[in-house]
Amino acid sequence: MSVSEKSFKHVNYLWDKEKEKELGDDQVALLLYRSNILGSDLRITNYGGGNTSCKTMEIDPLTKEKTEVMWIKGSGGDIGTLKRSGLAGLYQEKLHSLKNVYRGLEFEDEMVGLFNHCIYDLDSKAPSIDTPLHAFLPFKHIDHLHPDAAIAIAASKDGEKITQELFEGQIAWVPWQRPGFDIALKLEKAVQDNPGIRGIMLGGHGLFTWGDTAYECYINSLEVIEKASQYLEDNYGKSRPVFGGQRVQSLEADQRQDQAAKIAPILRGLASSYNRMVGTFTDDARVLEFINSHDLDKLAPLGTSCPDHFLRTKIRPLVLDIPADYDLSDGAALKEKLEVEFQKYREYYVNYYEDHKHPNSPGVRDSNPVIILWPGIGMFSYAKDKQTSRVASEFYINAINVMKGAEAISEYVALPLQEAFDIEYWLLEEAKLQRMPKEKPLSRKIAFVTGGAGGIGKAIADRLAAEGACVFITDINKDNLDAAVATYNRDTGAGTLMDVTSMADIERALKETILKFGGVDVVVNCAGLAISKPIDQTSEKEWDLLQDVLVKGQFAVSKAAVAILRAQNKGGDIINIASKNALVSGPNNVGYGTAKAAQVHMSRLLAAELGPDKIRVNVVNPDAVIEGSKIWEGAWAAGRAKAYGISIEELPAFYAKRTIMNEIISTADIASAVFAFVGGDLSKSTGNILNVDGGVAAAFVR
Template identity: 50%
Template sequence: MAELLERCHRLGSDPRNTNYAGGNASCKATGIDPVTGESVELLWVKGSGGDLGTLTEDGLAVLRLDRLRALTKVYRGVEYEDEMFAAFDYCLHGKGGAAPSIDTAMHGLVDAVHVDHLHPDSGIAFATAADGERLTKECFGSRVLWVPWRRPGFQLGLDIAKVKREHPEAIGVILGGHGITAWGDTSEECEANSLEIIGTCQEYIDRHGRPEPFGAVITEYQPLPEAERHARAAALLPIVRGLVSTDRPQVGHYTDSDVVLDFLASEKHPALAALGTSCPDHFLRTKVRPLVLDLPPTAPLDDVVRRLKELHAAYREEYRAYYERYADETSPPMRGADPAIVLVPGVGMFSFGKDKQTARVAGEFYVNAINVMRGAEAISTYQPIDEREKFRIEYWSLEEAKLRRMPKPKPLATRVAFVTGAGSGIGKAIAERLASEGACVVVADVKAEAAVEVAAGIGSTDVAVPVTVDVSDEEQVRAALEQAVLAFGGVDLVVNNAGLSISKPLLETTAEDWDVQHDVMARGSFLVSKAAARILIDQGMGGDIIYICSKNGVVAGPNNIAYGAAKADQAHQVRLLAAELGGYGIRVNGINPDAVVRGSGIFASGWGAERAKVYGVPEEKLGEYYAQRTLLKKEVLPSHVAAAVVALTAGDLSLTTGLHIPVDSGVAAAFLR
């Protein structure tokens, strides 16, 4: 088993060998029956939904080989594949480990100690070539055999086992429309055979392939310069995200790799894209085919938006017709008619999913599909499996069952949050809490290192990304929100938290003190809300803008003129924007914290010392002092403010806008009237 995991990690870490969560590997060895104490032959195989590159022991399914192979005696044919998959549960050893995948039969029935099943681009190029069988024979002779397309399952396992039995000299097979399978008596031999098939396929393509497999370059579809390309992508992504979220909200991912841009600049790309992908792993992630814009990147933006809306409406009609052509009384309900992949010549690819990882992986799979099409067109003609077979995979009851086993999404799943001042204190707590509730988070702060540290602490770039921004600078705000759009496809939830305070009496407060606080809080909130509102309106998905205001915007305190006035400005922005943006489904609310001392960037920057001096208490006792003057006698923490943000945005207060929530442990003078 240790050898198996090491092999999986090596194979799965190289995208030339297989895609994310694609393929599987196995080994056979003896174990002890926990009941009889007798030795039994077992199969360890990657379980359903796992990823080879990161596989652990917990991700392996463990089955009794004698029971698995005995299923051949009760197999009733391809019409009964589903009952064979259900029978795997009766073959499990002990607790069985992970849930077995549909490819388990392939590994158990093939008479080899070690088996790999992979989805390499070069191998699938052979598998999807119109004359793939001839090419396989020409390239490998009898060392690697051809197995015609067969939906994954028990019969495919029988087919491969028969090839292995009848051709002892063979090291593996190419599976029509699908991928490759290799085997060996040792883990090293199996891995070497897998790599030989992958490398030999690629060498054949490199040696015999035509130089321009996608045809001539379309001059007007050439990529825009990078800065223009990203600006056009940022302008289009929120609109496209809103369109593809017609059935359910989606998170987006943007790719402008050379592979994508070169494909979209070629004359064959419309016809090839229309054929769709072939490998089951590919089109389960990317849908049956992408939506392809048929305008050059220099077309006026309004024309592009209008055309995208027309193409989206047509895509939905065509997808519904596809479903209705092949669905029967046993088919699961249609899961949604929106595309997962949108291709924009000269700009790149937008991919979408229920979270950032799903969206990113969908894009990676379509890059795999482009590589497959290039290889197949280089040595033959790309010919994926037919549409009916694609439907049988996409709406397979076993696939539906796997989807139903997935955990319930978190309250803020699919939502993209942009939090200013998130490098410390309240903003950090808000960013962390929103991410824990399922949101993708853009950690925005004027201090680059702080933003990077907080984002890294939250998780990978699939969950949080840092941006550096001075919210008082309009161009920086625009650029920061553009980064948010390019990272996650749009923005849904904006938290205006950036702030600072300079505590001085009126006569000591300078015009500079006044300006810097109003620039960050009053002007900064205005600029962020304005730039974000454009995105929210383009998306057409509603959204939330939250202002972290203050008790000081309601209650007059000593030596606090500039800060209190700036907070009062923010408080009224909430009311004004709630009234203006409600027609777009955008809710605007405020939170009025007080005395959030612990972890606060404002208090740590000198404000705490000033307020402690005003109230005549030691600075380290300031939080306790504030708590004792409240009705509840409890200290207010950043986490309490973060909880209020979640309460306003996670769905329970869906019809609330224009509200200010006090988070102050009870300050009677700040009660809103």
């Protein structure tokens, strides 16, 4: 069997020979291809983890002579999504010349700034700390990966011995050391001292593998990971039950989800005491196996081993001391109990900082947990946005896999606390944090938009997402909903079918929002319909429908959302999309206008009631939004045209001409008004009405 046909059980073999032919001899393109397929498998490396490189011969623009250039993933990149713009291209000769100015471990950090003097490609991404680790290895293509199976061996007490025996001397061992220039020199020496090896295991960290071509490097990486993975599988449960066996019984899946949805807003509020966070919940089988085990109490406090893991997850998780079937109906008592647990964690983290800080360490960061484990239920993670919280969750699952493997073959060894602190509060890491782009205004907010699959609702959801919010949209039309949700990625938007007249539907939709994003911050009541008829032609059924959808719907959604907002204890916004018709009396509009007026006054009543909870309630009144607006489809447009004695085609111009500004109103205009209320500049405004109508004097509020 040729290697290209080899079946891999523990990793995905994704190399396409036709794609390789298409890329030809473009080594950088092959590097990107290899990187992307490696990064697509979380068993090989997680988001942002690891690094890849290749070396090519290029023409020096000054000497016009050939020179060797290394192309490597730049700082902060992700190999799974790596593009050419994410690479750094550096002169190999100059990188090796840095050895002449290296002054030793005490001066490690100063070397990073010198990487910039080695740049060949002026469009390079900032070179990463891994740059010399690849530069000093004499191979054309190199992978530095963080596969769970390899780290399990690297993070075990007998890791060096196991590596030697398992790979029969073909993988060298370099003990743990913080990434930098000095360990790059050690890697170089390991290759010199062990000619013919196929890779290096970094203690507690990860794996280096290589090849003369992109394909050979890829196959080498997969084969080493496969061998390590199979070794772990062969040893699971061999000497003792996995994680010491099960101690806690999980609830059934639907019960786990119910419990998680009830507690998540409280957890989110507590985790957001320093800054608002977005959440992720998972009850993945790997998580349940760990959190329900006898070894949880032993292993969870040890923290993670691989630097990539704890930089994303914090040094250790918070484990909730609450039975899985705990009665969560008494919110006040639950919140008090959880506050005690959070305070203990915050005190632990501050003590960890104080015990290990250096005179020049950055100030202590947010002391709240990132990872929260609830035995029998699942895992919660909290971070500045959905992607970061999701990735933190994925990284902790990686850490679980590492602990499981290490315990199966030896004994798990966590990174010493001082080493962990020195990386977490590394001045280079702090500099990287300071270089992060400014957050968008709504980057830590979660918006729930009813009627969000089209027209005004979709425009509002799109604007909030563009400003950084996670958006969860609801609608009663499945086709429209599916099309609308497809415009977002998994971290920015989601949605579900929901009828605003059904409290069961509303509660289910909000539960889905909580399980997806952790809670709710902005509620936009936009679901609606319009019926334009004189009173003698308005049926009782039509009257009830308008009242149910517009008035009862706004009431029911707001009531259910307020319970979540109060549980979070972080305030929030309710924005009700009413209409100019709530203020202006027009012909043939008794049912719709009355319902809209009720929406407006309900908003004022709620603003007065919810102000002490810092929950703001405001109204946006559109008028004549014909472009993209669903209510103008069908009979409503015909009814309004008939009321004014004009044709449907004349409506946009008619409505524009009757305004003071002679403007046509778009769905984007309404979205801008919603953002004006929730974007942060009007955080002390509630009970207001913002007309977006081009100026209709009869609708002036005062």
